[in-house]
Every structure is written in C-alpha cells, then in structure tokens.
Amino acid sequence: MSVLPPPPLHTDAKFVVLSDWDGTITDKDSNDFMTDNLGMGREKRRELNGRILDGSMTYRDAFAAMLNSVHTPYDECKEILKKNIGLDPGFQEFYHWCKSNGIPVIIVSSGMAPIIRAVLSNLFPEAEADSIDIIANDVKYLDPEGKDWEIVYRHPESGFGHDKSKAILPYRDLPSKPTLFFCGDGVSDMSAAKHADLLFTKIMPNGDSDLLAYCKKEGIPNVPFTDFHKVLERVKEVVGGKSVESVLKEEGN
Numbered sequence: 001m002s003v004l005p006p007p008p009l010h011t012d013a014k015f016v017v018l019s020d021w022d023g024t025i026t027d028k029d030s031n032d033f034m035t036d037n038l039g040m041g042r043e044k045r046r047e048l049n050g051r052i053l054d055g056s057m058t059y060r061d062a063f064a065a066m067l068n069s070v071h072t073p074y075d076e077c078k079e080i081l082k083k084n085i086g087l088d089p090g091f092q093e094f095y096h097w098c099k100s101n102g103i104p105v106i107i108v109s110s111g112m113a114p115i116i117r118a119v120l121s122n123l124f125p126e127a128e129a130d131s132i133d134i135i136a137n138d139v140k141y142l143d144p145e146g147k148d149w150e151i152v153y154r155h156p157e158s159g160f161g162h163d164k165s166k167a168i169l170p171y172r173d174l175p176s177k178p179t180l181f182f183c184g185d186g187v188s189d190m191s192a193a194k195h196a197d198l199l200f201t202k203i204m205p206n207g208d209s210d211l212l213a214y215c216k217k218e219g220i221p222n223v224p225f226t227d228f229h230k231v232l233e234r235v236k237e238v239v240g241g242k243s244v245e246s247v248l249k250e251e252g253n
C-alpha cells in the first residue's frame with residue numbers, strides 16, 4: 001500500500017537508472033545535516049543510527065525521531081539546505097548523458113520530495129529540476145505556515161517508511177524488462193539493493209559505506225564508486241553491449 005502516488009513507469013526503456021538522493025547524488029545527506037545542525041545533534045543521531053544497524057529500532061521510527069527534533073519552519077529548512085547541499089561532481093554529466101540517450105533517471109529517496117525539488121532547483125535549470133522523476137516521502141504541515149511539520153511516509157506499514165524495492169520491482173515485471181541500474185549509499189537502500197541488475201555502492205572518501213558493508217555481509221555483487229564519473233563509465237559500457245556479468249567480474253565480484 002502506498003499513500004503517495006508514484007510517477008508513471010517508463011515501460012519502453014531498455015535501461016533504467018534508479019538512484020538514492022541523499023549522500024549518493026548529493027555531496028552530503030540533507031536529513032543528517034538538518035538533524036545535526038537544527039535538531040538533536042550528531043551524537044544523538046549516531047546513537048539512533050546504531051540502533052537501526054543493530055536492529056533494535058526500525059529505520060522508519062529512528063528517522064522520524066531525528067526529523068521530529070527539528071523545530072525550524074519547513075521553508076527555512078529548504079533555504080538552509082539550498083545553501084549547504086551540493087551535487088556529486090559527476091552527476092550533472094551523468095544525468096545529461098542518460099537523458100540524451102533516452103535512459104530514465106529516477107530519484108528514489110527516503111527524504112521528503114519538496115526539499116529534494118528545492119535543492120535541485122538550486123543546482124539544475126528550473127525546468128529540469130521540475131521534471132526529474134522523484135519517488136520519495138512527503139511532508140505534512142501541522143499549521144498553515146509549516147512552522148511545525150512532520151514527515152509523511154510512502155509506506156507507513158514498512159520498517160523502512162519508504163520501501164525502495166517497490167520502486168524497482170515493477171520494472172522487473174514489465175514484458176520487456178529493462179536493464180536496471182541502482183545507485184545508493186546507505187541503510188535505506190538495502191531493500192532495493194538485491195533487485196538491481198547492476199548495483200553501484202557509493203563510498204565516502206574515507207572508504208565508509210553502510211550499503212557496501214551490507215552488500216559484503218550478504219554477498220550482493222556491486223560496483224563501488226566515489227563519484228558519478230565511474231557510474232557513467234560503467235553504464236556506457238553496458239549500454240554499448242558489455243555484459244553486466246563482465247563488469248561485475250572486473251570489479252572483483
């Protein structure tokens with residue numbers, strides 16, 4: 001069940017890219033930034049992250065607690081994030097290459113769509129920022145101006161709040177199934193990770209990646225990357241005819 005409508009499926013595409021937003025397409029996680037700077041602070045947030053990883057709290061409940069600690073009006077949050085969140089250095093080139101080759105790029109996020117659009121509008125020309133497909137959570141204003149607000153989950157019944165596998169699975173059931181690329185970095189990407197044909201795991205400059213650690217533990221083949229230049233190179237190869245298996249093998253899987 002979803003309380004929020006998804007964008008239409010790209011039924012004719014031969015290749016589809018689905019990507020996490022925070023920390024994957026962006027240079028830092030906007031929700032972590034809000035929580036650390038406007039809410040409970042980094043230390044308490046890291047405690048909750050630990051509870052997600054040890055299984056004593058769901059992602060959904062921990063993430064809601066983080067956001068509930070932010071009491072800054074929503075519009076102000078948007079402006080603060082527009083000033084502080086940048087793009088992965090290779091993403092614009094990647095996005096434009098995909099677009100000119102008819103490959104849909106869909107943002108699949110546990111964040112809130114209005115904030116993603118606001119940050120995008122700062123980084124992309126407005127028409128493009130408005131037309132990029134986003135499957136994310138939403139926000140509910142608790143007063144007319146949004147001084148107080150809360151996250152609205154796409155899949156409130158799921159421990160992820162937004163079960164990202166539901167964005168990718170409909171593509172697997174299409175009569176002519178496209179080759180599916182998924183890019184992610186964190187805990188919220190785990191539900192989608194095993195359903196991609198080629199999974200890209202973003203690692204931070206210090207080598208950290210919760211998603212990569214999860215893939216290693218579960219034996220899920222993947223291609224680690226530090227920025228989208230690498231994703232573009234590998235996607236180009238597959239579109240040019242190289243098999244996914246060859247790419248995975250070359251990446252040490």
Ligand SMILES: [Mg+2]
Pocket residue numbers: 020021022023024029184185186
């Ligand atoms: Mg992320």
